[in-house]
Amino acid sequence: MTTYADPTRCPECRAVLPHDPQTCPVCSLPLTGPTAGSLFASLQEADRLLGLLRSQRRPAPVMVGAPTATSPIAGVPPYPSSAKATRSPRLRGASVPKILLALGALCLLVAALIFLAVAWHWLGVGGRTLVLVALTGTTLGLTAALDRRALRTAAEALATVGLGLVALDVFGMRHAGWLGQVTDARTTMFAGAVVTTVALALLLLTSSRPLVVPGLVAPVATFVAGAASVWGLDSRLRVVVTCAALLALGRVGTALRLRSMAAVSMLLGGIAWLALVVDGYVALVDDSLTVHHLWGDLAGWPLFAAAALMALAGPAVGLGRTSTHVGHGIAGLLASYVVVLPALDNGSTAAATALLVLTAFWTVALALAPVRLPAPVIPLVGTAVFPMVCVVGLLTSSLDAVLTVGDPFTQPFGVHVAHVYVDPSRWLLLPLVVVVSAAGCALASCLTPLPRRRWVAATSCAGFAGVVTSLPLYDVPLAVVVGGLVVVAVAALVLAERRPSQTTAEALRVVAVTVTAAAVMIALTSDRLTSAVLVVACAISAFLMARADSTGAVAAVCFPVAFAGLVWAGGDVMGMDEQFRAIPVLIVLGGLTIWKPRPELEASSAFVAVTVSTAAILLASDTYVSTAVHLTVAGVLVTASSIVHPSRRHLSWPGGALLAAATWVRLVDLGVHVPEAYTLPSALVLVAVSGWRLRRDARSAT
Numbered sequence: 001m002t003t004y005a006d007p008t009r010c011p012e013c014r015a016v017l018p019h020d021p022q023t024c025p026v027c028s029l030p031l032t033g034p035t036a037g038s039l040f041a042s043l044q045e046a047d048r049l050l051g052l053l054r055s056q057r058r059p060a061p062v063m064v065g066a067p068t069a070t071s072p073i074a075g076v077p078p079y080p081s082s083a084k085a086t087r088s089p090r091l092r093g094a095s096v097p098k099i100l101l102a103l104g105a106l107c108l109l110v111a112a113l114i115f116l117a118v119a120w121h122w123l124g125v126g127g128r129t130l131v132l133v134a135l136t137g138t139t140l141g142l143t144a145a146l147d148r149r150a151l152r153t154a155a156e157a158l159a160t161v162g163l164g165l166v167a168l169d170v171f172g173m174r175h176a177g178w179l180g181q182v183t184d185a186r187t188t189m190f191a192g193a194v195v196t197t198v199a200l201a202l203l204l205l206t207s208s209r210p211l212v213v214p215g216l217v218a219p220v221a222t223f224v225a226g227a228a229s230v231w232g233l234d235s236r237l238r239v240v241v242t243c244a245a246l247l248a249l250g251r252v253g254t255a256l257r258l259r260s261m262a263a264v265s266m267l268l269g270g271i272a273w274l275a276l277v278v279d280g281y282v283a284l285v286d287d288s289l290t291v292h293h294l295w296g297d298l299a300g301w302p303l304f305a306a307a308a309l310m311a312l313a314g315p316a317v318g319l320g321r322t323s324t325h326v327g328h329g330i331a332g333l334l335a336s337y338v339v340v341l342p343a344l345d346n347g348s349t350a351a352a353t354a355l356l357v358l359t360a361f362w363t364v365a366l367a368l369a370p371v372r373l374p375a376p377v378i379p380l381v382g383t384a385v386f387p388m389v390c391v392v393g394l395l396t397s398s399l400d401a402v403l404t405v406g407d408p409f410t411q412p413f414g415v416h417v418a419h420v421y422v423d424p425s426r427w428l429l430l431p432l433v434v435v436v437s438a439a440g441c442a443l444a445s446c447l448t449p450l451p452r453r454r455w456v457a458a459t460s461c462a463g464f465a466g467v468v469t470s471l472p473l474y475d476v477p478l479a480v481v482v483g484g485l486v487v488v489a490v491a492a493l494v495l496a497e498r499r500p501s502q503t504t505a506e507a508l509r510v511v512a513v514t515v516t517a518a519a520v521m522i523a524l525t526s527d528r529l530t531s532a533v534l535v536v537a538c539a540i541s542a543f544l545m546a547r548a549d550s551t552g553a554v555a556a557v558c559f560p561v562a563f564a565g566l567v568w569a570g571g572d573v574m575g576m577d578e579q580f581r582a583i584p585v586l587i588v589l590g591g592l593t594i595w596k597p598r599p600e601l602e603a604s605s606a607f608v609a610v611t612v613s614t615a616a617i618l619l620a621s622d623t624y625v626s627t628a629v630h631l632t633v634a635g636v637l638v639t640a641s642s643i644v645h646p647s648r649r650h651l652s653w654p655g656g657a658l659l660a661a662a663t664w665v666r667l668v669d670l671g672v673h674v675p676e677a678y679t680l681p682s683a684l685v686l687v688a689v690s691g692w693r694l695r696r697d698a699r700s701a702t
Contacts, residue, residue, distance in 0.1 A: 002050070003047060004043040004044075004046045004047050004050075005040055005043035005044040005046070005047050007040075010024040010026065010027060010029055010031075011029070011039060011040075011043065012024065012027050012029045013026050013027040013029070015027070016257070017031070018257070025257075026208060026209065132165070132168070132169045132172055133169075135165055136162060136165040136166055136169055139158050139161050139162035139165055140158075140159075140162040140198070140202070142158050143155050143158040143159045143162055143202065143211075144202075144205050144206070146158060147205075147206050147209070147211065152209075152211075155206075155211060156211055156212060156213045159202055159211050159213040159214055160213050160217075162198070162202075163195055163198060163199060163202075163213070163214065163217050163221075166191075166194055166195050166198050167191050167194075167195050169194075170187065170190055170191035170194055170195075171187065171191065174187045185228045185229070185231040186228070188224060188225070188228035188231075189225045189226075189228040189229045190225075191221075191224075191225075192221040192222060192223075192224040192225025192226075192228065193221075193222075193225050195217060195218075195221040196217075196218050196221040196222050196225065198214075199214035199215075199217045199218040199221065200214070200218055200252070202214040203215060203218070203252070203256060207256065210256045210257075210258055212258065212260060212261075215253055215256070215258040215260060215261030215264075216260055216261060216264055218249055218252075218261065219246055219249045219250075219261065219264045219265040219268050219269075220264065220268065222242065222245050222246055222249060222268075223242065223246065223268040223271075223272065225242075226238065226239065226241070226242025226245070226246075226272060227242075229242070236276060236279060236280060236283075236302040236305075239272055239275060239276045239279070239302075240276065240302070240305050240306075240309070242272050243269050243272045243273050243276065243306075243309050244309065246265045246266075246268055246269035246272065247265070247269055247309070247312070247313055247316045247317060248316075249261065249265040250262045250265035250266050250269065250316070250317035251316055251317050251318060253265055253317075254317055254318040255318075262317060262318075265317070266313070266317060266319075269313070273306055273309060273310065276302055276305070276306045276309075277302075277303065277306045277334065279302065280300070280302030280303045280306065281303065283299070283302070284299050284300055284303070284341070290342050291342045294338075294341065294342055300338050300341070303334065303335075303338040304335065304338060306334060307331045307332075307334045307335040307338070308331070310327050310328075310330050310331040310334065311327060311328055311331035311332075313327045314326075314327040314328070325375045326378065328375040329375045329376065329377060329378025329379055330378060332362070332375070332376065332378065332379040333378050333379040333382040333383070336358045336362070336379050336382070336383055337382075337383075339358075340354035340355065340357075340358060347424075348390070348423055348424040349423075349424040349425045349428065351386065351424075352386060352387060352390045352424045352428055352432070353424075353428065355383050355384075355386045355387055356387050356428070356431060356432060356435055358379075358383040359380065359383045359384045359387055359435050359436070359439055360435050360438070362376045362379045362380035362383060362439075363380060363435065363438050363439045363442045365380075366380055366442040366443070366445075366446070367441075367442050367445065377443065377446060380439055380442065380443070381443075384436060384439050387432050387435065387436055388436055390424055390428065390432055391429070391432045391433060391436055393423070393424075394422065394424070394426065394428070394429040394432070394469075394473065395429075395469055397420045397421065397422050397473060398429070398469045398470070398471075398472040398473055399472075400418070400420045401417040401418050401419075401420045401472035401473065402417055402418075402472045402478065402481055402522045403521075403522070404418040404420075405417060405418050405478055405525045406525045407525070408524040408525065408530075409524070409525075409526070409527040409530070409569070409572055410525065411478075411525045411526050412526060412528075413479060413526050413528040413529055414477055414479065415477065415478050415525060415526060416475055416476065416477055416478060417471075417472045417474075417475070417476060417477075417478055417481060419475070420473070422473055426470060426473035426474065427470075429466055429469060429470045429473065430463070430466035430467060430470050431466075432466075433462045433463075433465060433466035433469070434459055434462045434463055434466060436462075437458050437459055437461075437462035438455070438458070438459055438462075440458070441454070441455050441458050441459075464488055464491075465488075467484070468481070468484040468485060468488055471484055478522070478523070478525065478526065478529065479526075479529055481522060482519050482522055482523045482529055482533055485515050485516075485518055485519035485522070486516070486519055486533060486536050488515050489511075489512045489513075489515040489516045489519065489536070489540065490512070490536070490540075492508045492509070492511045492512040492515065493508070493509065493512040493540060493543075493544075495508050496508035496509045496512065506549065506550065506551055509544060509551045510551070510554070512540060513540065513541075513544070513554060513555065513558060516533070516536065516537045516540055517537070517558075519533045519536075519537075520533050520534060520537060520562075520565065527569050527572040527573050528573055530565070530569040531566060531569040531570045531573055534562055534563075534565050534566035534569060535566060537558070537562040537565075537566075538559065538562045538563050538566055540555075541555045541556075541558045541559035541562050542555075542559060543555075545559055545596075545601075553598075553600045556598050556600045556601040556604065557600050557601075557603075557604045558604075559592075559601070559604075560589050560601070560604045560605045560607075560608040561604065561608055563585065563588060563589065563608075564585045564589075564608045564611070564612050567581055567584055567585050567612075568581050568612070578615070578616060578619040579616050579617075579619050579620035579621065579626055580616070581612065581616055582609075582612040582613045582615070582616035582630060583616075583629070583630070583633060585608065585609065585612050586609055586612075586613065586630065586633045586634060586637065587633065587637075589605040589608065589609060590605070590609075590633075590634070590637030590638075590640075590641075591637070592605070593605050593637075593641060594637070594640060594641050594644055594645075597641065597645050597647070597648060609634060613630040613634070616630065617630060624665055624666070624668065624669035625669060627662075627665050628662045628665040628666040628669065629662075631658050631659070631661050631662035631665060632658075632659065632662040634658050635655050635656070635657075635658030635659035635661075635662060636655075636659070637655075638651050638654055638655035638658060639651070639652060639655030639656065639658075639659065640655075641655075642655055
């Protein structure tokens with residue numbers, strides 16, 4: 001669809017315009033000022049009128065012999081019927097000559113190769129020289145001439161032929177002995193350099209509308225010349241020169257607005273850059289990976305040169321802001337690892353320490369950098385990988401130290417943590433946790449700026465967590481570790497009550513409950529230690545259970561579990577028989593559910609009651625008596641809840657079932673095998689009461 005007002009193209013020659021142009025780079029048409037603004041407004045009006053005409057388009061029958069000069073619009077002169085007006089704007093008469101000239105150029109190249117292959121042996125030195133020079137000069141001359149005639153396709157084809165003949169000229173000179181005794185690598189290097197020079201000359205001759213083929217051939221020839229220059233040699237300086245030359249060609253492509261040339265130059269430059277990095281690292285590792293060798297002997301200069309090339313690639317070629325920032329980030333990451341490379345070979349502790357320092361450095365750099373310039377993100381993420389792995393490893397060792405102390409209720413109160421293997425050093429856990437948390441805040445600030453108080457809160461919490469998790473890595477009593485967790489839980493609960501933000505407060509309360517549960521799991525080795533922690537857990541759950549939000553619901557679920565554990569662990573401390581430990585749990589939890597009938601509290605209490613009662617019955621000496629007692633207590637509590645609360649009337653059914661089950665268990669225990677004498681009177685009474693109820697209330701179910 002035709003558009004006249006196109007801000008990306010020149011209104012005169014339709015050439016693609018750069019960003020914020022002052023004049024057209026092709027035809028030099030001024031593009032600023034009131035006249036240019038008036039022209040653009042007129043073109044926009046033309047687009048509007050053309051859109052109206054498109055909306056009014058109707059198919060019209062074609063009448064043979066009808067006049068063609070009639071105007072379709074009243075009051076407007078008819079359109080001229082000249083060839084210029086009726087010809088399609090995209091159809092050019094020179095298309096067929098272009099195709100024919102392109103095919104002719106290819107035929108010329110094939111004919112030249114056949115001629116040289118057949119006649120090379122009987123041509124003398126002068127004949128060979130004359131043929132090569134004539135073919136090359138003619139082809140390149142025709143390329144320039146065709147470009148001036150605006151025959152672009154033919155010029156591109158002949159440029160390909162001419163550059164190919166230039167490479168053949170160099171190899172012909174070598175076979176003729178004009179270059180002396182040179183190797184294949186040097187001949188290839190010389191051919192690449194000559195082809196690059198000729199290609200740049202063609203680009204210079206056609207700078208107003210540069211050809212595409214020379215722009216593609218120049219970086220390829222430069223890359224081939226650079227690869228040939230280091231073939232079989234240990235010369236990293238030549239690789240650096242090749243990378244710099246390809247960056248220069250990329251800049252030429254950007255200046256000439258040849259995106260293909262810039263893209264090919266950057267691609268081949270990236271390949272050469274990777275080769276430089278790999279070769280420099282291998283050479284440094286093979287020689288001696290020490291600080292003296294890296295800095296004293298300047299053995300790491302290829303890697304530093306690679307970092308400098310990556311940092312300069314974006315500004316040198318003229319890439320966008322994002323690509324430039326990515327290049328700076330990769331350069332910073334490479335330079336960071338080169339600086340600490342000797343420390344990475346001295347064990348995990350030295351490597352973790354060195355990378356920890358780098359992570360802290362890039363965290364500060366990212367925190368101080370503008371939000372729109374996040375170049376330090378890449379080196380920060382790259383240097384923080386190994387510290388995060390070390391944090392995971394040390395936390396795993398800390399968890400093993402507290403979970404492998406012994407079986408539940410088998411160790412005294414003063415038992416120490418288990419000895420575990422630690423690598424890297426245990427003292428690194430605290431700074432690692434703090435720095436990694438600060439790095440996470442810095443990365444999060446790239447998306448949403450974080451206030452200073454959140455930085456302080458995050459690093460402070462990380463510091464507390466680092467201290468507590470570092471304790472099991474030393475030979476300390478288990479009570480010290482558990483006490484640290486309890487202190488953290490209580491501190492989180494106190495902070496939650498002081499926070500005005502509801503979301504933050506709920507998060508802190510969840511942290512308090514979670515840390516308390518972790519302390520209970522760690523303290524299970526000692527019954528006394530478990531009892532002490534469960535007292536705190538019951539207190540925290542009871543305090544939070546009074547809330548009406550989600551935190552209160554979670555606490556209502558946790559309290560029955562904590563209280564049952566406290567009774568069981570306390571009974572083990574006091575020497576209470578295991579078959580009697582479930583009764584106080586049933587009484588307290590049943591009374592609590594009668595006092596506070598909450599669904600989550602009732603469900604958790606029912607689950608805990610079934611669990612502890614089953615355990616007590618299985619451990620009892622007289623199973624029938626214990627079962628009857630637990631069923632009776634449970635039935636009384638459930639029935640009492642149905643009597644006290646009208647909303648719990650449905651509990652009368654399970655309450656009655658529990659009491660009936662207790663009666664039957666007791667009858668079996670007493671040896672009563674014919675219970676009809678006991679059950680028939682009750683059945684008659686129930687039938688009579690039911691009949692009376694049905695007669696009084698027709699809505700009653702049977």
